[in-house]
Amino acid sequence: NNIWTAGKSGDDVTTTKRKMRSSEWFGKAGKDGFHRRSWMKNQGLPDHLFDGRPVIGICNTWSELTPCNAHFRVLAERVKRGVYEMGGFPLEFPVMSLGETLMRPTTMMFRNLASMDVEESIRANPLDGVVLLVGCDKTTPSLVMGAASCDLPTVVVSGGPMLNGRWRGEEIGSGTHVWKFDAMVKTGEMSLDDLADAEACMSRSVGHCMTMGTASTMASMMEALGIGLPSNAAIPAADSRRNALAHVAGRRIVEMVREDLRLSKILTRAAFENAIRANGAIGGSTNAIVHLLAIAGRIGVDLTLDDWDRLGREVPCLVNLMPSGAHLMEDFYYAGGLPVVLRELGENGLLHRDAPTVSGRTIWENVEGATCYNRDVIHGFSAPFKAHGGIRVLHGNLAASGAVIKPSAATPALMIHRGPAVVFEDIDDYKARIDDPDLDIDADSVMVLKNCGPKGYPGFPEVGNMALPAKLLKAGVTDMVRISDARMSGTAYGTVVLHAAPEAAVGGTLALVRSGDMIELDVAAGRLHLDVTEDELARRRAAWRAPEAPAPRGYAWLHHQHVMQADVGADFDFLRGASGAPIPRESH
Ligand code: FES
Ligand code: MG
Secondary structure (H helix, E strand, C coil), X not given: CCCCCCCCCCXXXXXXXXXXXXXXXHCCCHHHHHHHHHHHHHHCCCHHHHCCCCEEEEEECCCCCCHHHCCXXXXXXXXXXXXXXXXXXXXXXXXXXXXXXXXXXXXXXXHHHHHHHHHHHHHHCCCCEEXXXXXXXXXXXXXXXXXXXXXXXXXXXXXXXXXXXXXXXXXECXXXXXXXXXXXXXXXXXXXXXXXXXXXXXXXXXXXXXXXXXXXXXXXXXXXXXXXCCCCCCCCCCCHHHHHHHHHHHHHHHHHHHHCCCXXXXXXXXXXXXXXXXXXXXXXXXXXXXXXXXXXXXXXXXXXXXXXXXXHCCCCECECECCCCCXXXXXXXXXXXXXXXXXXXXXXXXXXXXXXXXXXXXXXXXXXXXXXXCCCCECCCCCCCECCCCCEEEEECCEEEEEEECHHHCCHHHCEEEEEEEEECCHHHHHHXXXXXXXXXXXXXXXXXXXXXXXCCCCCCECCCCCCCHHHXXXXXXCCEEEECCECCXXXXXXXXXXXXXXXXXXXXXXXXXXXXXXXXXXXXXXXXXXXXXXXXXXXXXXXXXXXXXXCCHHHHHHHHHECCHHHCCCECCCCCCCCCCCCCCCC
């Protein structure tokens, strides 16, 4: 599908009339301009680049410590080609890069820090527009949050998924097969040698996780929000069309600066509603909930957890991708990608068709001609992959401010369940006891994990999909109800209740659960209930003591002081909102 139309104003580079923000740096005569231009010229930049043309920042999360984004230097060069073609002046700069697989205690702890880096870097520099190069899970929300607080014209370019994993004739998915293989090692169906052999076969090209995990979900969210170009979600990182997309994005950002098409004109309530419904239709990651709530908080859209429930409820899951289904992102692209999904939503009354996008057209204009080439990968509304795709928000005394579950990744038979709690006080307690043969647990038990929320771990890690006890795996149990204040990897699956708020570490009712208490889950009714009397809970609450703060100084201290709860997106209280990009006072 030829869906990129950037360049309709051709190569007419003489039309810039509006005074650029950057000219406050580069446009001055005498000493003030000398400072700004002379040092830049040490890079071999000729005079004409400082003539008042749009200066485009390319905000790069390239890092060898973030393997999913390690190919981004090439991508940045392609963006520059587009910017130059349209008469802009591209300047690439690095920001903190959050690599999901290496950073401890969890990348989520640093999402807000990276967003501050992005926000301050944009505002302090002579930039008129920005291209955000994102890929691995947290790199997307952190850059968009920072850019939203500045509100310049902005285009997101995702780095693209890896090629499908392939091992001994089988397609294997990032993350998803790690969980599967881990269970097989525990039951003796797989050897450690075979597991090691699968490592290089799972990650066999540049790019991010190629399941519908958090990275692919967030890349899809960028496209559905209208701040990424059509097909941003699915083109594999190794496919030459990913570079072409970056090139076109470079052209569009220059036009957007001339049009003054700021982020706030695109990130409206309608855009968020489109994204929430798209998340349901793709069977997207639960992590999108906290990230979109946080982005909305920056741009001033009053989005709530219950919006996710209300808007997602009637959306069927159309996309048959791991972890909810069978295929991978490469297949999704060849089947037509997200434009097909958005077209389905639009034809069934579930898309705000007039929402503007960075392509310069409305979202409907972007997708109305999209064609599906494989209905086993992208189903239609008439025969959806799963009837219920959206996120369900649960309320009850165990989650006064809400908890979430992803029905498409859960076991239907467990969606209504009553069982006795098996409580783990924290992740170390879980690790120490889960495979103890004497642990009193069976398939009807409800596994409860405490102290893994935003303040608790600290940093809100992806540990909510606790692996089942080895003795039950060996007995053939494949799923159990699990409840925590943690997140879970977008590549994971199971009947897993997440993001319980308020979290245990701030004294939420979750902190008061004891082994043997009966817990009731009713997903259809949106109910999560701890069957313990109010009097007994009051007694336990009086005896509860808050865990110690994780650190007396530094960023961990700042995080603990200011991080908000999951139900509002776990941003810092002092970062909500935007400050725009007024020109700061002179540095000399
Ligand atoms: Fe980077 Fe999955 S680890 S996207
Ligand atoms: Mg993840």
